[in-house]
Amino acid sequence: MLRTAIRNLLAHKARLVMSGLAVVLGVAFVAGTLTFTDALNNTFTGIFKGAAADVSVEPKAAFNTGMAGMDMNSASASLPASLVEKVVAVDGVSAATGYVQADGVYVLDTNGHVADTGGAPGMGISWTTNPELNSATLVAGQAPTSSDEVAIDTGTADDLGYHVGDHVTVLTPGPRLQATLVGTFRYGQDGGLAGASMTAFDTATAQRLLLAKGRFSEIGVTAADGMSHTELADHLTAELGAGYQVSTKEQKAADRAASLEDSLKFINTFLLVFAGVALFVGSFLILNTFSMLVAQRTRELALLRALGASRRQVTRTVLIEAVVLGLVGATVGLGGGYALAFGLKGMFGRFGLTIDSGLTLTGATVAWSYLIGSAVTLVAAYLPARRAAKVPPVAAMRADLVTTPRPLRVRTISGVVVAALSAAGLAGGAAGGTLPLVAVGALGLLVAVIVLSPVLAVPFVHGVGAFLPQLAGTTGRLAKENALRNPRRTAATSSALMIGLALVTGFGILGTSARASIDRTVDDVLRADYVVSAAMGQPFTPQVADRVRHIDGVESVAVERYGTAEIDGHQGYFSAYDPALVGDALAIDMTDGKLNGLAAGTILVSAKEADRAGLSVGDSVRFEVANGQSRQLKVAGLYGDDNGLGPYVIAMDTYQATGGVPLDQNVYITLDRSADATDVHKALDRVVDEYPVVQLRDAEGYKQDKRAGIDQLLTLINALLALSVLIAVLGVVNTLVLSVIERTRELGLLRALGMDRRHVRRMVRLEAVVISLYGAALGIALGTVLGLALTTVMHDQGLVATAVPVPQLVLGLVLGGVTGLVAAAIPARRAGRLDVLDAISAT
Structure with missing residues (x-):
C-alpha cells in the first residue's frame, strides 16, 4: 500500500501542490515564530549572562516588579559607598566594587538629534576599573577618568558616526553634559544591547549625575580561589543581614530570564495564536482537497477493494499520502519559517525591539514543525480516508456512479444548538465583563458558523x-x-x-x-494646552518642566510620574501629581469625595478598584513601594474609570517622600489666556529642541x-x-x-x-x-x-x-x-x- 500511496501522490502532483502550500505556510509560521522567539530570548539572556561579578549585592525590593526596573532606580533605593568596605571584609571575597546604572541617558548626534533606540532605554553606567568585575570591554581608546570624558557602546558609536576624540553632547536626568569621547566598548560577550544605548562615566560623575554622591546601584563581588558562588552568597547574606538582595551570577541570570519570559509571554502567545490560525485555515484547504481527490478517485479506490484490499488498507493508503505530503510540506516550511523569522526580526526592530542574537533552527523547532505538519495533514485527511474505505467494490464496475450527498438536517440542528449556546455565553460574558467567557463563546460561535456554513x-x-x-x-x-x-x-x-x-x-x-x-x-x-512626553513612555529629566515654568505666558505646568506599589498587599500602578496643579491639566470626574482632598497623606482610587477592594472615602490603606518605603494613606475620593488615570493617584509629596524616581513621564502645560499663543509656542519649541528625547504636542497631536x-x-x-x-x-x-x-x-x-x-x-x-x-x-x-x-x-x-x-x-x-x-x-x-x-x- 505504501507503493500505491507514493504512486498516487506522483500521479496527482499538480492537484496536491496547493495543499502542500497550505502545510508549508502553516509550518513556516510555527517555525518562524519559534525561531524568532528563541532569538528574542537569547538576545536578553545573553545580556544577563554578560555580568562579570560572581555575586551581586543590591537593595532588596519589597516585592517583585518584573522587568520594569525603574521603581528601584533612585537614591533611596541604593547602597551606601561604605558598604563596599564591609563586603570586602567578608570571608571568601576576592574583590568588590560599587556600580551605578540608571535610565534616561542619551547621546546626541552632530545635528543635535537623540540616538535612535526605537524606544529602547538609554542607559548611563559607571566605568568599573577592576577588569574582573567589569562587564564592558574596551574596543578603542581608554576609560573615562574625569567629569568631561565619556565612553559609549560600539553600536551607538557606529550609528552616530562617532570616533574616539570627538566631542559629544549627552542628555542625563540632570544637567546636559558636553564631553570628549575617550573610548568605545562592547558590553557582554557579543556586545548586543537589544537596541539600547549605553554611556559610561567615571564613578564620581555617574553618582553625581545619575544617583547621589556616595551611593551605588549595586556592588559586584568576585569569589576567592576555592570559594563557590553559592558559598560566597551565603557568607554575604550572613554578614550583611536580610536587608539586601544577594544573588549569584547564575541565580541573577535565571531570575531575570524568568522575568523576561513573563514579560515577553504576550509576544510569544500573540505570534503562536496567528500560527494556529494559519494551521487552522490551512486544515480546511487540506480537508477540501483530500475530499475532492477521494471523490474523483472513487472508481480507482473501489477497484482496489475489488482486488482484495480491505477498508483499513484503503484508509491507510490515503493517510500515507497525507503523511508524505505533511513531511514534504514541513521540510519546505522550515526554510520558509527561517525567512519569516528574519522578516519578524526586521519588523520588530522598526518597533524598537532590536534582536541582536542570530537566528537558529533548534532541534525543538524542527521537531515541532514536523510533528505539527504531519498531524494537521493527518487530521484533515482522516475523514476523507474513512469515506474512501466505504466505497463499495461494485463501484469499480460502474462508470456512472453518482454519490448522493447526505442531507444537511443533522448539521442544521447541531449548528443551531451550538450557535444558541455560544451566543448566550458571548452575550453573558460581554455584559458581565468576563473575558474568558467571551473567548469561549467566540470559539463556539466560530465552530457553529463552520457547521452551519453549508x-x-x-x-x-x-x-x-x-x-x-x-x-x-x-x-x-x-x-x-x-x-x-x-x-x-x-x-x-x-x-x-x-x-x-x-x-x-x-x-x-x-x-x-x-x-x-x-x-x-x-x-x-x-485640559492642558500642550503635553510634553518622550517616545515609548520613556521617563525624562525634570529640567524640561523647570525650563517651561520660566516661559512668559505659561500659567501652569503639571508634572506626571508613574510607579508601582502594593496597596493593602495588592500590586498596582499609580500616578503622582501636584494636587494644586492636577486640576489645571486634567478634568477628573470624581464620583465620591473631592479632587482637592488629594494631599500628602491621602490617595484617590478609581471606582472600579475601590469596588474590588471594598474601599470607600475615609478608609485607610497601606501604600508600599518597591524600595520598602511605606505610608498609611487615607482614601480622599473615588474617580470614574473613564479618566485614563489607572487605579490609584497620589500626591507628588508622597511620591518624593517614598523615594520615587525623580524623572517625569508627562508634563502638562496650560497657557495664560491673555498670552500670545504663537509666541509661547515658539518659546516652548526652543526648550524642547534642546531636549530631543521629548516631543511637544497639542491636544490633536497628543491624540495622534x-x-x-x-x-x-x-x-x-x-x-x-x-x-x-x-x-x-x-x-x-x-x-x-x-x-x-x-x-x-x-x-x-x-x-x-x-x-x-x-x-x-x-x-x-x-x-x-x-x-x-x-x-x-x-x-x-x-x-x-x-x-x-x-x-x-x-x-x-x-x-x-x-x-x-x-x-x-x-x-x-x-x-x-x-x-x-x-x-x-x-x-x-x-x-x-x-x-x-x-x-x-x-x-
Whole structure:
C-alpha cells in the first residue's frame, strides 16, 4: 500500500501542490515564530549572562516588579559607598566594587538629534576599573577618568558616526553634559544591547549625575580561589543581614530570564495564536482537497477493494499520502519559517525591539514543525480516508456512479444548538465583563458558523446568484447552479476566507474603537494646552518642566510620574501629581469625595478598584513601594474609570517622600489666556529642541501620538492575518481546479453544445466570485459580532467608545469578490483550454 500511496501522490502532483502550500505556510509560521522567539530570548539572556561579578549585592525590593526596573532606580533605593568596605571584609571575597546604572541617558548626534533606540532605554553606567568585575570591554581608546570624558557602546558609536576624540553632547536626568569621547566598548560577550544605548562615566560623575554622591546601584563581588558562588552568597547574606538582595551570577541570570519570559509571554502567545490560525485555515484547504481527490478517485479506490484490499488498507493508503505530503510540506516550511523569522526580526526592530542574537533552527523547532505538519495533514485527511474505505467494490464496475450527498438536517440542528449556546455565553460574558467567557463563546460561535456554513450557503447563493442570469445569461445561471450543486464544497472553499476576514474584521473593530476611545478620553479629560512626553513612555529629566515654568505666558505646568506599589498587599500602578496643579491639566470626574482632598497623606482610587477592594472615602490603606518605603494613606475620593488615570493617584509629596524616581513621564502645560499663543509656542519649541528625547504636542497631536501605537499594532496584526487570507486564496484556487477536473466531461458537453471558451472562463469566474463573496460576507458578519463583544468586555480596560469601520467592512466585501476573480484565473484558463473530444470521452 505504501507503493500505491507514493504512486498516487506522483500521479496527482499538480492537484496536491496547493495543499502542500497550505502545510508549508502553516509550518513556516510555527517555525518562524519559534525561531524568532528563541532569538528574542537569547538576545536578553545573553545580556544577563554578560555580568562579570560572581555575586551581586543590591537593595532588596519589597516585592517583585518584573522587568520594569525603574521603581528601584533612585537614591533611596541604593547602597551606601561604605558598604563596599564591609563586603570586602567578608570571608571568601576576592574583590568588590560599587556600580551605578540608571535610565534616561542619551547621546546626541552632530545635528543635535537623540540616538535612535526605537524606544529602547538609554542607559548611563559607571566605568568599573577592576577588569574582573567589569562587564564592558574596551574596543578603542581608554576609560573615562574625569567629569568631561565619556565612553559609549560600539553600536551607538557606529550609528552616530562617532570616533574616539570627538566631542559629544549627552542628555542625563540632570544637567546636559558636553564631553570628549575617550573610548568605545562592547558590553557582554557579543556586545548586543537589544537596541539600547549605553554611556559610561567615571564613578564620581555617574553618582553625581545619575544617583547621589556616595551611593551605588549595586556592588559586584568576585569569589576567592576555592570559594563557590553559592558559598560566597551565603557568607554575604550572613554578614550583611536580610536587608539586601544577594544573588549569584547564575541565580541573577535565571531570575531575570524568568522575568523576561513573563514579560515577553504576550509576544510569544500573540505570534503562536496567528500560527494556529494559519494551521487552522490551512486544515480546511487540506480537508477540501483530500475530499475532492477521494471523490474523483472513487472508481480507482473501489477497484482496489475489488482486488482484495480491505477498508483499513484503503484508509491507510490515503493517510500515507497525507503523511508524505505533511513531511514534504514541513521540510519546505522550515526554510520558509527561517525567512519569516528574519522578516519578524526586521519588523520588530522598526518597533524598537532590536534582536541582536542570530537566528537558529533548534532541534525543538524542527521537531515541532514536523510533528505539527504531519498531524494537521493527518487530521484533515482522516475523514476523507474513512469515506474512501466505504466505497463499495461494485463501484469499480460502474462508470456512472453518482454519490448522493447526505442531507444537511443533522448539521442544521447541531449548528443551531451550538450557535444558541455560544451566543448566550458571548452575550453573558460581554455584559458581565468576563473575558474568558467571551473567548469561549467566540470559539463556539466560530465552530457553529463552520457547521452551519453549508446550510447558510444555499439561501446566500440563491440570493446573490439571482443577479447572475441578468448579468451573464445562461453562463451566469450555470455558475449559480455549480455553486449550489455541492453546498458542502462551497462552504469548505469559503471557510478559510471566512475565518481570515472574521479575524481582520474583529481586530479592525477593536482598533477603531481603541482610536475612538483615545480621542474621547483626550477630549473629555485633557485640559492642558500642550503635553510634553518622550517616545515609548520613556521617563525624562525634570529640567524640561523647570525650563517651561520660566516661559512668559505659561500659567501652569503639571508634572506626571508613574510607579508601582502594593496597596493593602495588592500590586498596582499609580500616578503622582501636584494636587494644586492636577486640576489645571486634567478634568477628573470624581464620583465620591473631592479632587482637592488629594494631599500628602491621602490617595484617590478609581471606582472600579475601590469596588474590588471594598474601599470607600475615609478608609485607610497601606501604600508600599518597591524600595520598602511605606505610608498609611487615607482614601480622599473615588474617580470614574473613564479618566485614563489607572487605579490609584497620589500626591507628588508622597511620591518624593517614598523615594520615587525623580524623572517625569508627562508634563502638562496650560497657557495664560491673555498670552500670545504663537509666541509661547515658539518659546516652548526652543526648550524642547534642546531636549530631543521629548516631543511637544497639542491636544490633536497628543491624540495622534497615542493612536500611532494602535496603528502599529494593527499593521502588524493585519500583516500576520494576510497569511491566512493567502491560504484562503489558495483554497479557492485549489477547489476550483479540482472542480474543473471533476467536471471535465460536463465542460466538454457544454463546449459541444456551443459554449465558447470565453463563456466557459466566465462561468468559472462567476462561480468563484459567488463563493468568495459568501466567505467574505460570513466572515465580516462573524467578525463584527466578535469585535463588538470584545469591545464591550474591554470597556474597563479603557475602551470607552465603540466604533465600527463601515468603509473597511465594505472594502473587505469588495476585496472578497476580487479574491474570487484572482483565484479563478488559473482554473478558468484551464477550463477554457479543454479539448472538446477529450473532455467528452473522459470518465
